[in-house]
Each structure stands twice: as C-alpha cells, then as structure tokens.
Amino acid sequence: MLVLGIESSCDETAASLVEDGFTVRSSVISSQIAKHAQFGGVVPELAAREHLKNIAPVVESALREAGASLNDIDAVGVTNRPGLVPALLVGNAYAKGLAAARNIPIVGINHFLGHIYGAFLENKELLEDKNNFPILALVVSGGHTAIVKIPADGKASILGSTLDDAAGEALDKAAKALGLPYPGGPVIDRLSKEGNPAAFAFPRSLTGAAGKAVSPEHRFDFSFSGVKTSLLYALKGDESIVKTRLNDLAASFQEAVIDVLDMKSRDAAKAIGAKVVCLCGGVACNSRLREKIATSCQKRGRRFVCAPPKYCTDNAAMIGGLAWHYLKHGGNADVFGINARLESSLGTLPFAPLA
Ligand code: KG4
Ligand code: ZN
Secondary structure (H helix, E strand, C coil), X not given: CEEEEEECCCCEEEEEEEECCCEEEEEEEEECHHHHHCCCCCCHHHHHHHHHHHHHHHHHHHHHHHCCCHHHCXXXXXXXXXXXXXXXXXXXHHHHHHHHHHCCCEEEEEHHHHHHHHCCCCCHHHHHCHHHXXXXXXXXXXXXXXXXXXXXXXXCXXXXXXXXXXXXXXXXXXXXXXXXXXXXXXXXXXXXXXXXXXXXXXXXXXXXXXXCECCHHHCXXXXXXXXXXXXXXXXXXXXXXXXXXXXXXXXXXXXXXXXXXXXXXXXXXXXXXXXXXXXXXXXXXXXXXXXXXXXXXXXXXXXXXXXXXXXXXXXXXXXXXXXXXXXXXXXXXXXXXXXXXXXXXXXXXXXXXXX
C-alpha cells in the first residue's frame, strides 16, 4: 500500500511516499528556516503562507522522486496535531481535498507519535519481536520534551514531560542570548565540540545531588527555564565572555541540558525495565546527546535506537509510515473527521508489535 504522508505542523512543508509503512520511496522537505530567521523564531501566519506556496510543488516532487503519479496513491496520512494551527490547516486542507477527490482513505497523525515512529523506519525488525518491549522513547524537539513508555500492546503513556521550555526551544533561546542565528540547536552542537562542558556550572534542573529527583511527582519531568536564566546571569555579569568564551558557554549549556535528559531517561528506562531506548525528534540530531544516551544504554544492556538526522527533524516519511499502521488496523477516518488541532491526544501506537 502506497501512502502519501504530508507534514506542515511548523516551518517545514514535507511530503513523502512510503510503501507498507517502511519503504521510503521519496521524502521531500522544503524548509522555511531562512524566512523565519530574521524574527528569531517561527511566525505562525508567515509559516501558513509559505506552506500554501510550497505544498503543491513539494507533493509533486515527492511523486516525481518516487516515479509515481496521484493515481498510484492508496491513502493519505497527514499531521493534524499538535502544532501551529494556521500551519496545520494548510496541510490538512490539501490532504483532505486530495483524499476526497481521489476517494481514498485519510488518517490524521499525531506529530509527536510521528517523531517516535521516525526512529523505527529503518528498524522494522525491532517492532516485530514482542521481547523488545517495553520501549522507552525520549522525544526531544523544538516543541516537545517527553519520556514515553510504549508497551507491547501499543498503549503509549507519557511518564514525564517538560514543565516549561522544550529542550530544543531552550537551546534555540540560549543561542539567541549568545547572538547566534536561528535555529540555534545545531550551532550550539557545532560550537560545543571546541568547548569545555565543565567550564560553567549551569544547574541540572529538577534533579538533586547525583541526579536524584527533587520530588517524586516530578521524577521524570523536565524544566529548562532555570538553566536558561542561569546563562543570562552569567552573561549579565560580563558580556565580553560571549566573545572570549563562546565555545565554553555553548558546551556548558548544552551539557547541562543533555545531562538531565540522560539522567531522567536512564532512571525511567530502569523503572519500566525498557528493552529498547529510542531517541527521537530534532534535538536527537545532537551529536553529544546521541553519544551520551547510546553509552548509557550500552552500559545497561539496553538496545539504543535513533533515526538518521533526516528522520529526526520534521519530515513526512515518519507520518506516511505511521499512517500505514493505522490503516492496517482499520483506523481510516472520514475525510470530514480530520481537523487541525492544537492539543495532542496520544491514543494507541498501532505499530507495536508487528504480528
Ligand atoms: O523536530 P523538529 O525539526 O521540529 C519540532 O517538532 O520542533 O526539531 C527542531 C529542533 C530545534 O529546536 C533545533 O534547534 C533542534 O531541533 N535541533 C538541534 C540539532 N538539530 C536540530 N538541537 C541540537 N543539536 C542539533 N544538532
Ligand atoms: Zn517535530
């Protein structure tokens, strides 16, 4: 079954053709980063206008790259939640029009679950074996930071999430404070390679001594506003350090964020007896984070899975792929039942495990 995936929840217009959930025949992404960079972040109305311009050419490119035509598409999967509603509306309207005109099924996909699925696009065998469950997913993007438990029945539950900024958002804001361009995550990643992560003692939020949780109810929650404030104070004391110690500042800030992600995901994996730890979302591109979580897993005998960067940041292959699983389980929605939504109801991840 050939599914057309469509993604427009933030500042990437993406389309992808995915066969039977795993074979990515094309994945086209048109990024608007340059348009939003001058504002230091994504402007929702501007994003919507850009999606409108890009959606048809992006779908056409995806078809061309796959050597397919509209007649070959069996179903459409579209991100319908959560995200910037004006941006989501464009992809949803396009997908609904296409599904109605071609009289094919359409499924609304949760972007957050799409990110988790992205890690399995090239790891099908992991989903085929019940013994690989429960899986623990650490979802780290510009909009989300959460620890998710995925048991063998696919009933995903959130064990913890951020109380304020997402990890990517914190990195982007820190970069802005350091005078670096948007999006700052990749720049901080690059600068950190030449910096000392122990140069500045930024706090490890919601953790006490030796990484122990501050309070049981926030055991797996995150907060990144404190570490951000701490960076601002460091700069306030002496602004010249941005010029003289930029690499150390970047490396120390990044390490403070990553340490908490590592500590909490490690504790959560232990608590649920996770067999596999999956790292996903845009921040999963971060080289230090990948290295740290991989090492933690290796030490504890857990399998570590992370998508290549092209399936970590926003893309439509993760959407088209996940849509196939819902369709296989009879979850195709009525075209008028799909609506762009701000909230993020999780529901069941139907991919776990493949029969
Ligand atoms: O998943 P994504 O493309 O969009 C959202 O759903 O939010 O994630 C974007 C986020 C941005 O905050 C960006 O700075 C961050 O991912 N990011 C990185 C890296 N590459 C992208 N953060 C740290 N290191 C990277 N290499
Ligand atoms: Zn995303």
